[in-house]
Amino acid sequence: MGITRGSVWHNMRLNMKKIGLVGGIGPASTVDYYMGIIDGCRKKSGSPNYPEILIYSIDMFEMLSHIEGKHWDKASVLLSTAVNNLASAGADFAAIASNTPHLVFDEISRLSTIPLISIVEETCNFVLEKQYQRVLTIGTLFTMRNGLYSNPLVAQGIISLLPSETEQQEIYSLFFPNLENGIVIQDDKIKMQKLVDSIVRKQKADSVILGCTELPMMLKQGDLNVPVIDTTQVHINAIVRNMN
Amino acid sequence: MGITRGSVWHNMRLNMKKIGLVGGIGPASTVDYYMGIIDGCRKKSGSPNYPEILIYSIDMFEMLSHIEGKHWDKASVLLSTAVNNLASAGADFAAIASNTPHLVFDEISRLSTIPLISIVEETCNFVLEKQYQRVLTIGTLFTMRNGLYSNPLVAQGIISLLPSETEQQEIYSLFFPNLENGIVIQDDKIKMQKLVDSIVRKQKADSVILGCTELPMMLKQGDLNVPVIDTTQVHINAIVRNMN
Known part of the structure:
Protein backbone atom coordinates (compact mmCIF):
# COMPACT_ATOMS: atom_id res chain seq x y z
CA MET A 1 0.00 0.00 0.00
CA ILE A 119 -30.80 -6.88 -9.54
CA VAL A 120 -34.06 -8.01 -11.18
CA GLU A 121 -35.74 -4.61 -11.05
CA GLU A 122 -32.62 -2.86 -12.36
CA THR A 123 -32.25 -5.38 -15.18
CA CYS A 124 -35.92 -5.01 -16.20
CA ASN A 125 -35.45 -1.22 -16.27
CA PHE A 126 -32.42 -1.75 -18.48
CA VAL A 127 -34.44 -3.95 -20.89
CA LEU A 128 -37.14 -1.27 -21.12
CA GLU A 129 -34.56 1.44 -21.71
CA LYS A 130 -32.93 -0.58 -24.49
CA GLN A 131 -36.41 -1.39 -25.91
CA TYR A 132 -35.70 -5.10 -26.22
CA GLN A 133 -38.87 -7.04 -27.11
CA ARG A 134 -38.03 -10.77 -27.07
CA VAL A 135 -35.72 -11.47 -24.15
CA LEU A 136 -34.18 -14.88 -23.40
CA THR A 137 -33.11 -15.52 -19.78
CA ILE A 138 -30.39 -18.01 -18.85
CA GLY A 139 -29.14 -18.68 -15.32
CA THR A 140 -29.35 -21.29 -12.60
CA LEU A 141 -32.12 -23.90 -12.84
CA PHE A 142 -33.91 -22.08 -10.02
CA THR A 143 -33.79 -18.73 -11.82
CA MET A 144 -35.06 -20.22 -15.10
CA ARG A 145 -37.74 -22.42 -13.51
CA ASN A 146 -39.23 -19.93 -11.06
CA GLY A 147 -39.92 -17.02 -13.41
CA LEU A 148 -37.43 -14.72 -11.64
CA TYR A 149 -37.17 -12.59 -14.79
CA SER A 150 -40.26 -13.83 -16.73
CA ASN A 151 -42.83 -12.48 -14.29
CA PRO A 152 -41.60 -8.86 -14.14
CA LEU A 153 -40.76 -8.78 -17.88
CA VAL A 154 -44.22 -10.02 -18.88
CA ALA A 155 -45.77 -7.48 -16.51
CA GLN A 156 -44.01 -4.82 -18.61
CA GLY A 157 -45.41 -6.22 -21.86
CA ILE A 158 -42.10 -7.80 -22.92
CA ILE A 159 -41.98 -11.31 -24.40
CA SER A 160 -39.96 -13.47 -22.00
CA LEU A 161 -38.28 -16.54 -23.50
CA LEU A 162 -36.78 -19.51 -21.69
CA PRO A 163 -34.72 -22.51 -22.81
CA SER A 164 -36.54 -25.87 -22.93
CA GLU A 165 -36.22 -28.10 -19.87
CA THR A 166 -33.46 -30.14 -21.59
CA GLU A 167 -31.61 -26.98 -22.65
CA GLN A 168 -31.88 -25.62 -19.10
CA GLN A 169 -30.18 -28.76 -17.80
CA GLU A 170 -27.46 -28.48 -20.45
CA ILE A 171 -26.82 -24.81 -19.62
CA TYR A 172 -26.72 -25.45 -15.93
CA SER A 173 -24.35 -28.42 -16.26
CA LEU A 174 -21.77 -26.01 -17.74
CA PHE A 175 -21.67 -24.10 -14.44
CA PHE A 176 -19.92 -26.95 -12.61
CA PRO A 177 -17.34 -27.36 -11.34
CA ASN A 178 -15.35 -24.52 -12.93
CA LEU A 179 -17.49 -21.45 -13.66
CA GLU A 180 -18.93 -21.68 -10.17
CA ASN A 181 -15.38 -21.26 -8.85
CA GLY A 182 -14.61 -18.37 -11.17
CA ILE A 183 -12.73 -20.45 -13.77
CA VAL A 184 -13.68 -20.31 -17.46
CA ILE A 185 -12.74 -23.38 -19.54
CA GLN A 186 -12.54 -22.59 -23.27
CA ASP A 187 -14.40 -25.81 -24.25
CA ASP A 188 -17.25 -25.00 -21.86
CA LYS A 189 -17.46 -21.47 -23.21
CA ILE A 190 -17.73 -22.71 -26.81
CA LYS A 191 -20.45 -25.22 -25.81
CA MET A 192 -22.35 -22.45 -24.00
CA GLN A 193 -22.07 -20.08 -26.98
CA LYS A 194 -23.32 -22.70 -29.48
CA LEU A 195 -26.17 -23.78 -27.22
CA VAL A 196 -27.40 -20.28 -26.38
CA ASP A 197 -27.05 -19.05 -29.97
CA SER A 198 -29.18 -22.00 -31.17
CA ILE A 199 -31.90 -21.12 -28.65
CA VAL A 200 -31.70 -17.45 -29.69
CA ARG A 201 -32.17 -18.46 -33.36
CA LYS A 202 -34.99 -20.92 -32.66
CA GLN A 203 -36.94 -18.54 -30.43
CA LYS A 204 -36.03 -15.34 -32.30
CA ALA A 205 -34.71 -13.65 -29.15
CA ASP A 206 -33.35 -10.11 -29.58
CA SER A 207 -31.27 -10.16 -26.37
CA VAL A 208 -30.10 -12.52 -23.60
CA ILE A 209 -30.20 -11.83 -19.86
CA LEU A 210 -27.19 -13.41 -18.17
CA GLY A 211 -29.31 -14.17 -15.11
CA CYS A 212 -26.45 -15.39 -12.94
CA THR A 213 -23.60 -13.24 -11.65
CA GLU A 214 -20.97 -15.81 -12.71
CA LEU A 215 -22.16 -15.97 -16.36
CA PRO A 216 -20.52 -12.64 -17.40
CA MET A 217 -17.13 -14.25 -16.71
CA MET A 218 -17.91 -16.71 -19.53
CA LEU A 219 -20.11 -14.73 -21.96
CA LYS A 220 -19.04 -11.23 -22.98
CA GLN A 221 -20.68 -8.72 -25.30
CA GLY A 222 -20.06 -10.01 -28.84
CA ASP A 223 -19.89 -13.70 -27.85
CA LEU A 224 -23.51 -14.27 -29.01
CA ASN A 225 -25.37 -13.20 -32.13
CA VAL A 226 -27.51 -10.79 -30.05
CA PRO A 227 -26.61 -8.38 -27.21
CA VAL A 228 -26.02 -9.90 -23.78
CA ILE A 229 -27.34 -8.18 -20.65
CA ASP A 230 -24.72 -8.42 -17.92
CA THR A 231 -26.84 -8.36 -14.75
CA THR A 232 -23.74 -7.98 -12.53
CA GLN A 233 -22.72 -4.79 -14.33
CA MET B 1 -24.21 -19.55 -8.35
CA ILE B 119 0.58 -9.45 10.75
CA VAL B 120 3.85 -8.33 12.40
CA GLU B 121 3.59 -10.68 15.36
CA GLU B 122 2.66 -13.62 13.14
CA THR B 123 5.53 -12.87 10.75
CA CYS B 124 8.04 -12.63 13.61
CA ASN B 125 6.80 -15.98 14.90
CA PHE B 126 7.30 -17.40 11.41
CA VAL B 127 10.89 -16.05 11.29
CA LEU B 128 11.62 -17.70 14.67
CA GLU B 129 10.10 -20.97 13.55
CA LYS B 130 12.20 -20.97 10.36
CA GLN B 131 15.27 -19.97 12.39
CA TYR B 132 16.26 -17.15 10.04
CA GLN B 133 19.07 -15.04 11.50
CA ARG B 134 19.67 -12.10 9.13
CA VAL B 135 16.35 -10.82 7.89
CA LEU B 136 15.93 -8.03 5.32
CA THR B 137 12.60 -6.14 5.35
CA ILE B 138 11.22 -4.36 2.30
CA GLY B 139 7.88 -2.54 2.14
CA THR B 140 6.47 0.98 2.04
CA LEU B 141 8.75 3.83 3.10
CA PHE B 142 6.77 4.04 6.33
CA THR B 143 7.26 0.37 7.13
CA MET B 144 11.01 0.51 6.42
CA ARG B 145 11.64 3.82 8.19
CA ASN B 146 9.61 3.24 11.36
CA GLY B 147 11.06 -0.09 12.43
CA LEU B 148 7.76 -1.92 12.00
CA TYR B 149 9.63 -5.22 11.70
CA SER B 150 13.07 -4.21 13.03
CA ASN B 151 11.96 -3.52 16.58
CA PRO B 152 10.20 -6.86 17.24
CA LEU B 153 12.85 -8.86 15.34
CA VAL B 154 15.71 -7.30 17.32
CA ALA B 155 13.77 -7.94 20.54
CA GLN B 156 13.91 -11.64 19.60
CA GLY B 157 17.67 -11.54 19.03
CA ILE B 158 17.39 -11.62 15.23
CA ILE B 159 19.54 -9.36 13.04
CA SER B 160 17.21 -6.99 11.21
CA LEU B 161 18.47 -5.53 7.94
CA LEU B 162 17.10 -2.60 5.96
CA PRO B 163 17.88 -1.15 2.52
CA SER B 164 19.83 2.15 2.49
CA GLU B 165 17.77 5.33 2.23
CA THR B 166 18.42 5.51 -1.54
CA GLU B 167 17.48 1.85 -2.01
CA GLN B 168 14.32 2.37 0.03
CA GLN B 169 13.28 5.16 -2.36
CA GLU B 170 14.07 2.96 -5.38
CA ILE B 171 12.04 0.05 -3.98
CA TYR B 172 9.10 2.25 -3.11
CA SER B 173 9.08 3.96 -6.53
CA LEU B 174 8.36 0.53 -8.08
CA PHE B 175 5.03 0.39 -6.18
CA PHE B 176 3.48 3.14 -8.31
CA PRO B 177 1.30 3.36 -10.20
CA ASN B 178 0.82 -0.32 -11.08
CA LEU B 179 1.60 -2.66 -8.19
CA GLU B 180 -0.52 -0.48 -5.91
CA ASN B 181 -3.45 -1.22 -8.23
CA GLY B 182 -2.73 -4.95 -8.34
CA ILE B 183 -0.91 -4.87 -11.71
CA VAL B 184 2.56 -6.40 -12.10
CA ILE B 185 4.69 -5.01 -14.95
CA GLN B 186 7.44 -7.42 -16.01
CA ASP B 187 10.07 -4.63 -16.24
CA ASP B 188 9.27 -3.43 -12.71
CA LYS B 189 9.49 -6.98 -11.41
CA ILE B 190 12.95 -7.49 -12.96
CA LYS B 191 14.16 -4.17 -11.51
CA MET B 192 12.80 -5.16 -8.08
CA GLN B 193 14.46 -8.61 -8.25
CA LYS B 194 17.87 -7.18 -9.20
CA LEU B 195 17.70 -4.45 -6.61
CA VAL B 196 16.62 -6.69 -3.72
CA ASP B 197 19.07 -9.45 -4.66
CA SER B 198 21.92 -6.92 -4.62
CA ILE B 199 20.91 -5.77 -1.13
CA VAL B 200 20.65 -9.39 0.02
CA ARG B 201 24.17 -10.08 -1.29
CA LYS B 202 25.68 -6.90 0.18
CA GLN B 203 24.13 -7.35 3.62
CA LYS B 204 24.32 -11.17 3.67
CA ALA B 205 20.60 -11.54 4.39
CA ASP B 206 19.28 -15.10 4.72
CA SER B 207 15.63 -14.18 4.04
CA VAL B 208 13.45 -11.25 2.95
CA ILE B 209 10.22 -10.10 4.58
CA LEU B 210 7.78 -8.82 1.94
CA GLY B 211 6.51 -6.22 4.40
CA CYS B 212 3.68 -4.99 2.20
CA THR B 213 0.61 -7.01 1.24
CA GLU B 214 0.93 -6.04 -2.44
CA LEU B 215 4.55 -7.24 -2.77
CA PRO B 216 3.69 -10.97 -2.97
CA MET B 217 1.91 -10.23 -6.28
CA MET B 218 5.32 -9.21 -7.66
CA LEU B 219 7.83 -11.38 -5.78
CA LYS B 220 7.16 -15.11 -5.43
CA GLN B 221 9.17 -17.84 -3.73
CA GLY B 222 12.14 -18.52 -6.00
CA ASP B 223 12.31 -14.99 -7.45
CA LEU B 224 15.18 -14.05 -5.11
CA ASN B 225 18.37 -15.86 -4.12
CA VAL B 226 17.02 -16.35 -0.58
CA PRO B 227 13.56 -17.36 0.70
CA VAL B 228 10.87 -14.66 0.68
CA ILE B 229 8.45 -14.34 3.59
CA ASP B 230 4.97 -13.63 2.22
CA THR B 231 3.38 -11.64 5.07
CA THR B 232 -0.08 -11.82 3.42
CA GLN B 233 0.02 -15.62 3.42
Missing part, protein backbone atom coordinates in the same frame (compact mmCIF):
# COMPACT_ATOMS: atom_id res chain seq x y z
CA GLY A 2 1.19 3.45 -0.77
CA ILE A 3 2.19 6.57 1.08
CA THR A 4 2.25 9.47 -1.36
CA ARG A 5 0.33 12.66 -1.82
CA GLY A 6 -2.02 11.57 0.95
CA SER A 7 -2.98 15.05 2.05
CA VAL A 8 -3.94 16.08 -1.49
CA TRP A 9 -6.10 13.00 -1.91
CA HIS A 10 -7.61 13.44 1.50
CA ASN A 11 -9.09 16.77 0.38
CA MET A 12 -10.86 14.89 -2.40
CA ARG A 13 -12.37 12.34 -0.03
CA LEU A 14 -15.51 10.75 -1.45
CA ASN A 15 -18.56 11.60 0.57
CA MET A 16 -20.68 8.70 -0.53
CA LYS A 17 -23.32 6.52 1.08
CA LYS A 18 -22.03 3.18 2.34
CA ILE A 19 -23.13 0.10 0.41
CA GLY A 20 -23.55 -3.17 2.30
CA LEU A 21 -23.00 -6.14 0.03
CA VAL A 22 -24.25 -9.64 0.82
CA GLY A 23 -21.58 -11.75 -0.86
CA GLY A 24 -20.26 -15.28 -1.10
CA ILE A 25 -22.93 -16.43 -3.59
CA GLY A 26 -20.29 -17.20 -4.89
CA PRO A 27 -17.06 -15.49 -3.85
CA ALA A 28 -15.84 -14.91 -7.44
CA SER A 29 -18.90 -12.73 -8.08
CA THR A 30 -18.33 -10.88 -4.82
CA VAL A 31 -14.85 -9.92 -6.04
CA ASP A 32 -16.37 -8.67 -9.34
CA TYR A 33 -18.82 -6.50 -7.41
CA TYR A 34 -16.17 -5.18 -5.04
CA MET A 35 -13.72 -4.19 -7.77
CA GLY A 36 -16.57 -3.00 -10.04
CA ILE A 37 -18.03 -0.68 -7.39
CA ILE A 38 -14.58 0.78 -6.68
CA ASP A 39 -13.92 1.32 -10.40
CA GLY A 40 -17.37 2.85 -10.88
CA CYS A 41 -16.96 5.26 -7.97
CA ARG A 42 -13.48 6.35 -9.06
CA LYS A 43 -14.63 6.96 -12.65
CA LYS A 44 -17.70 8.84 -11.47
CA SER A 45 -15.84 11.02 -8.96
CA GLY A 46 -12.68 11.48 -11.02
CA SER A 47 -10.82 10.96 -7.74
CA PRO A 48 -8.35 8.16 -6.91
CA ASN A 49 -9.97 7.81 -3.47
CA TYR A 50 -11.77 4.63 -2.53
CA PRO A 51 -15.43 4.41 -1.46
CA GLU A 52 -16.17 2.67 1.84
CA ILE A 53 -17.70 -0.75 1.20
CA LEU A 54 -19.08 -3.30 3.64
CA ILE A 55 -19.32 -6.98 2.74
CA TYR A 56 -20.99 -9.87 4.56
CA SER A 57 -19.90 -13.03 2.80
CA ILE A 58 -22.29 -15.86 3.67
CA ASP A 59 -22.01 -19.62 3.10
CA MET A 60 -23.56 -20.12 -0.35
CA PHE A 61 -24.33 -23.75 0.35
CA GLU A 62 -26.26 -23.01 3.50
CA MET A 63 -28.42 -20.63 1.46
CA LEU A 64 -28.76 -23.13 -1.38
CA SER A 65 -29.90 -25.86 0.97
CA HIS A 66 -32.82 -23.62 1.99
CA ILE A 67 -33.68 -22.73 -1.62
CA GLU A 68 -33.36 -26.35 -2.76
CA GLY A 69 -35.61 -27.51 0.07
CA LYS A 70 -38.07 -24.69 -0.73
CA HIS A 71 -37.61 -23.39 2.82
CA TRP A 72 -38.18 -19.84 1.57
CA ASP A 73 -38.61 -18.48 5.10
CA LYS A 74 -35.21 -19.81 6.18
CA ALA A 75 -33.54 -18.33 3.10
CA SER A 76 -35.20 -14.96 3.78
CA VAL A 77 -34.11 -14.94 7.42
CA LEU A 78 -30.53 -15.92 6.54
CA LEU A 79 -30.24 -13.15 3.92
CA SER A 80 -32.06 -10.42 5.85
CA THR A 81 -29.95 -11.19 8.93
CA ALA A 82 -26.84 -10.57 6.82
CA VAL A 83 -28.37 -7.30 5.55
CA ASN A 84 -29.29 -6.16 9.06
CA ASN A 85 -25.80 -7.02 10.33
CA LEU A 86 -24.42 -4.82 7.55
CA ALA A 87 -26.77 -2.06 8.68
CA SER A 88 -25.39 -2.46 12.23
CA ALA A 89 -21.91 -1.95 10.80
CA GLY A 90 -23.01 1.31 9.17
CA ALA A 91 -24.36 0.38 5.73
CA ASP A 92 -26.89 2.93 4.41
CA PHE A 93 -28.37 0.53 1.86
CA ALA A 94 -27.68 -2.98 0.65
CA ALA A 95 -27.54 -5.29 -2.34
CA ILE A 96 -27.33 -9.07 -2.70
CA ALA A 97 -24.51 -9.99 -5.08
CA SER A 98 -26.32 -12.84 -6.84
CA ASN A 99 -29.49 -13.47 -8.87
CA THR A 100 -31.00 -16.60 -7.33
CA PRO A 101 -31.61 -15.19 -3.80
CA HIS A 102 -33.83 -12.57 -5.45
CA LEU A 103 -36.49 -15.27 -5.52
CA VAL A 104 -37.17 -14.15 -1.93
CA PHE A 105 -36.32 -10.48 -2.46
CA ASP A 106 -39.70 -9.10 -1.33
CA GLU A 107 -39.54 -10.95 1.96
CA ILE A 108 -35.90 -9.96 2.55
CA SER A 109 -36.87 -6.31 1.92
CA ARG A 110 -39.72 -6.61 4.40
CA LEU A 111 -37.36 -7.96 7.09
CA SER A 112 -34.57 -5.48 6.38
CA THR A 113 -33.91 -2.25 8.24
CA ILE A 114 -32.26 -0.55 5.23
CA PRO A 115 -33.31 -0.19 1.55
CA LEU A 116 -32.23 -2.86 -0.95
CA ILE A 117 -31.35 -2.54 -4.63
CA SER A 118 -32.81 -5.41 -6.66
CA VAL A 234 -26.30 -3.43 -14.40
CA HIS A 235 -26.49 -4.05 -10.64
CA ILE A 236 -23.07 -2.45 -10.00
CA ASN A 237 -24.08 0.64 -12.01
CA ALA A 238 -27.27 0.98 -9.95
CA ILE A 239 -25.31 0.59 -6.70
CA VAL A 240 -22.80 3.29 -7.74
CA ARG A 241 -25.67 5.62 -8.76
CA ASN A 242 -27.24 5.12 -5.33
CA MET A 243 -24.04 5.88 -3.44
CA ASN A 244 -24.38 9.60 -4.12
CA GLY B 2 -25.10 -23.17 -8.07
CA ILE B 3 -27.99 -25.27 -6.90
CA THR B 4 -26.82 -28.84 -6.45
CA ARG B 5 -26.42 -31.20 -3.56
CA GLY B 6 -27.25 -28.35 -1.21
CA SER B 7 -28.68 -30.51 1.52
CA VAL B 8 -25.58 -32.72 1.60
CA TRP B 9 -23.31 -29.70 1.85
CA HIS B 10 -25.54 -28.11 4.42
CA ASN B 11 -24.83 -31.00 6.77
CA MET B 12 -21.15 -30.20 6.47
CA ARG B 13 -21.65 -26.53 7.38
CA LEU B 14 -18.50 -24.97 8.79
CA ASN B 15 -18.91 -23.90 12.37
CA MET B 16 -16.16 -21.39 12.46
CA LYS B 17 -15.60 -18.08 14.19
CA LYS B 18 -16.33 -15.05 12.03
CA ILE B 19 -13.33 -13.00 10.90
CA GLY B 20 -13.79 -9.26 10.40
CA LEU B 21 -11.33 -7.93 7.86
CA VAL B 22 -10.41 -4.25 7.57
CA GLY B 23 -9.74 -3.98 3.84
CA GLY B 24 -9.18 -1.47 1.07
CA ILE B 25 -5.51 -0.86 1.94
CA GLY B 26 -5.52 -1.50 -1.00
CA PRO B 27 -8.40 -3.41 -2.58
CA ALA B 28 -6.19 -5.86 -4.54
CA SER B 29 -4.77 -7.13 -1.22
CA THR B 30 -8.27 -7.40 0.23
CA VAL B 31 -9.22 -9.74 -2.63
CA ASP B 32 -6.12 -11.86 -1.91
CA TYR B 33 -7.11 -12.13 1.76
CA TYR B 34 -10.76 -12.92 0.94
CA MET B 35 -9.96 -15.68 -1.56
CA GLY B 36 -7.03 -16.90 0.57
CA ILE B 37 -9.14 -17.28 3.72
CA ILE B 38 -11.83 -19.16 1.78
CA ASP B 39 -9.23 -21.49 0.21
CA GLY B 40 -7.58 -22.04 3.59
CA CYS B 41 -10.85 -22.88 5.32
CA ARG B 42 -11.95 -25.26 2.57
CA LYS B 43 -8.60 -27.06 2.59
CA LYS B 44 -8.59 -27.27 6.37
CA SER B 45 -12.18 -28.52 6.67
CA GLY B 46 -12.16 -30.72 3.58
CA SER B 47 -15.64 -29.30 2.90
CA PRO B 48 -16.71 -27.24 -0.11
CA ASN B 49 -18.69 -24.95 2.22
CA TYR B 50 -17.70 -21.32 2.59
CA PRO B 51 -16.74 -19.65 5.88
CA GLU B 52 -18.63 -16.48 6.81
CA ILE B 53 -16.39 -13.44 6.30
CA LEU B 54 -17.03 -9.78 7.11
CA ILE B 55 -15.13 -7.01 5.34
CA TYR B 56 -15.02 -3.28 6.04
CA SER B 57 -13.21 -1.70 3.11
CA ILE B 58 -11.97 1.76 4.09
CA ASP B 59 -10.58 4.60 1.98
CA MET B 60 -6.84 3.93 1.89
CA PHE B 61 -6.01 7.54 1.11
CA GLU B 62 -7.90 8.86 4.11
CA MET B 63 -5.83 6.52 6.28
CA LEU B 64 -2.60 7.45 4.49
CA SER B 65 -3.22 11.15 4.98
CA HIS B 66 -3.29 10.53 8.74
CA ILE B 67 -0.11 8.39 8.66
CA GLU B 68 1.70 10.83 6.38
CA GLY B 69 0.77 13.74 8.67
CA LYS B 70 1.84 11.67 11.70
CA HIS B 71 -1.68 12.04 13.10
CA TRP B 72 -1.37 8.63 14.75
CA ASP B 73 -4.44 9.19 16.90
CA LYS B 74 -6.64 9.85 13.84
CA ALA B 75 -5.31 6.74 12.09
CA SER B 76 -6.01 4.66 15.22
CA VAL B 77 -9.55 5.99 15.54
CA LEU B 78 -10.30 5.40 11.84
CA LEU B 79 -9.06 1.80 11.99
CA SER B 80 -10.52 0.88 15.36
CA THR B 81 -13.90 2.33 14.30
CA ALA B 82 -13.84 -0.01 11.30
CA VAL B 83 -12.96 -2.93 13.62
CA ASN B 84 -15.73 -2.04 16.07
CA ASN B 85 -18.25 -1.73 13.23
CA LEU B 86 -17.24 -5.22 12.13
CA ALA B 87 -17.81 -6.39 15.71
CA SER B 88 -21.31 -4.84 15.57
CA ALA B 89 -21.95 -6.90 12.44
CA GLY B 90 -20.98 -10.09 14.29
CA ALA B 91 -17.21 -10.47 13.83
CA ASP B 92 -15.62 -12.52 16.62
CA PHE B 93 -12.12 -11.23 15.92
CA ALA B 94 -10.46 -9.00 13.35
CA ALA B 95 -7.41 -8.43 11.19
CA ILE B 96 -6.14 -5.46 9.19
CA ALA B 97 -5.30 -6.55 5.66
CA SER B 98 -2.17 -4.42 5.28
CA ASN B 99 1.24 -3.93 6.92
CA THR B 100 1.58 -0.15 7.29
CA PRO B 101 -1.42 0.42 9.61
CA HIS B 102 0.28 -1.94 12.07
CA LEU B 103 2.39 1.07 13.04
CA VAL B 104 -0.56 1.95 15.29
CA PHE B 105 -1.56 -1.65 16.07
CA ASP B 106 -1.24 -1.37 19.87
CA GLU B 107 -3.53 1.66 19.99
CA ILE B 108 -6.07 0.06 17.62
CA SER B 109 -6.09 -3.03 19.87
CA ARG B 110 -6.67 -0.87 22.92
CA LEU B 111 -9.65 0.83 21.27
CA SER B 112 -11.13 -2.38 19.83
CA THR B 113 -13.91 -4.45 21.37
CA ILE B 114 -12.68 -7.71 19.78
CA PRO B 115 -9.24 -9.38 19.57
CA LEU B 116 -6.96 -8.56 16.63
CA ILE B 117 -4.43 -10.74 14.83
CA SER B 118 -1.22 -8.82 14.05
CA VAL B 234 1.44 -15.82 6.96
CA HIS B 235 -1.40 -13.54 8.11
CA ILE B 236 -4.05 -15.54 6.22
CA ASN B 237 -2.76 -18.80 7.76
CA ALA B 238 -2.98 -17.26 11.25
CA ILE B 239 -6.54 -16.03 10.55
CA VAL B 240 -7.64 -19.47 9.33
CA ARG B 241 -6.07 -21.11 12.40
CA ASN B 242 -7.98 -18.70 14.65
CA MET B 243 -11.32 -19.38 12.98
CA ASN B 244 -11.64 -22.75 14.71
